[in-house]
Amino acid sequence: MDHLKGIRILSFNHFLMGPVGIQQLADLGADVIAVESTEGAFQRKWGGANKDVAGQTMLLLAGNRNKRSLALNLKDKRGLAIARELIATADVVAENFRPGVMDKLGLGYEAAKQIKPDIIYASASGYGADGPYVNKPGQDLIIQAMSGLATITGTREHGPRAVGVSAVDHHGAALFASGIMAALLGRMRTGKGCKVDVSLLSAAIDLQLESFTCYLNGVRPDDVRQPGNISGWYYGAPYGIYPARDGHIAISLGSLEALSAALDIPADQRVADAQCYTHRDEATPAIAAAVAARTLAELVAAFDAAGIWH
Incomplete structure (x- = not known):
């Protein structure tokens, strides 16, 4: 499908949530330029199952489809100059560094707006743009534990247990992609760009919509871990x-x-x-x-x- 044909995305993303979210837009026809360090993106060097295919890790293969790649040294004036030139041609800048990193490089939202006033600037992080955890590492397993997802997935007999896939990363990626598409639609109507913020923590909470809705409306179980065979504390038998x-x-x-x-x-x-x-x-x-x-x-x-x- 080429519904996003003609949309250019400059992607400063690494690991899983950011690359996979932008990959979804690339699959819809967006022209994605993935900017990597001169040493190569993190996902080129690390991946699951200790398996490479033609020198490419599983993590890279999972999130690098339909993209072009460019290696830039963003700590060098020449690399920054090229990045700014690319921003001028882009519809979207997407990044998932820790909050503040892009600002320090001179490539944050305010700087990007000076280059391209109607730019859509999308940031994905562990815990959002501010707050007490803003500088802590945001990673799927950690967020599953912090958000309570591992607890409600665990059992009364064995305790907390993480979901067997990077569910928070993948849901965060979907929220990242949908937020960018909503911003693109908004720009079509108003002519104005905007800032999009998505976090792993918000994705993990969103995954627990049923559980939190029950709990916040007064259903308070003695234990939120799975009871026996039942797959979720808020479900009745035989689920x-x-x-x-x-x-x-x-x-x-x-x-x-x-x-x-x-x-x-x-x-x-x-x-x-x-x-x-x-x-x-x-x-x-x-x-x-x-x-x-x-x-x-x-x-x-x-x-x-x-x-x-x-």
Whole structure:
């Protein structure tokens, strides 16, 4: 797709959130110039699984698609001069250094506006442009822990556990891209540029929209870690993943009463639909035992017949 054809983005981004967010815009047709240090961007040197492909790391391959790259020494007058010339040709400047770094280089928002008055200047950081954590390192795992995401993903038995992918980075990247697109639309209407700010912390909080909405409206559990098989403290039974005889099965939405019937759970161990949240600790052991006694094929057939989402 080339919906953003003709839009030039000057990208000073590293690691994951910034590069992936700008990559989404490159995939939509934007002309992205990725500015790197003369030693190469961080993601050229470090990546997951200790795996390279033709000398390129997994992290680079994950976030460098459809971009052109340019190496500049931004601590040198010649490098800065080239960067300023490029800003003059750009629609968007995007960066994810710690707050203040671009200002010190003379490439911050105010400086960019002097060069290109209608510039859209997008910054992604760990904790936002100010506040007590502004100078602390912002990284997915750290933010998962700080925001509470690792806690609600963890279990009562084993404690906090991070999500198995860089979910905060990826959601932050999507917010970064959508913020830039909204700013571009606003400029089409008003002729004015603006500043866009996105943070990993805001992305992590946004991922917990359901949880925080419940909590802030008075639902206060004794423990926000996952109870038993239930995948989230604010969900009722049976919502979760259960071990079967030959694997595991996710049981999502459907009548708890219909599920109990499909699993032939004894009447005295069944819980009514209206009690799926308040009595989930009583409901899930019987569900878990019934699921464990069956194969995946048997469960799929029974759930399909009963209209249980799985």
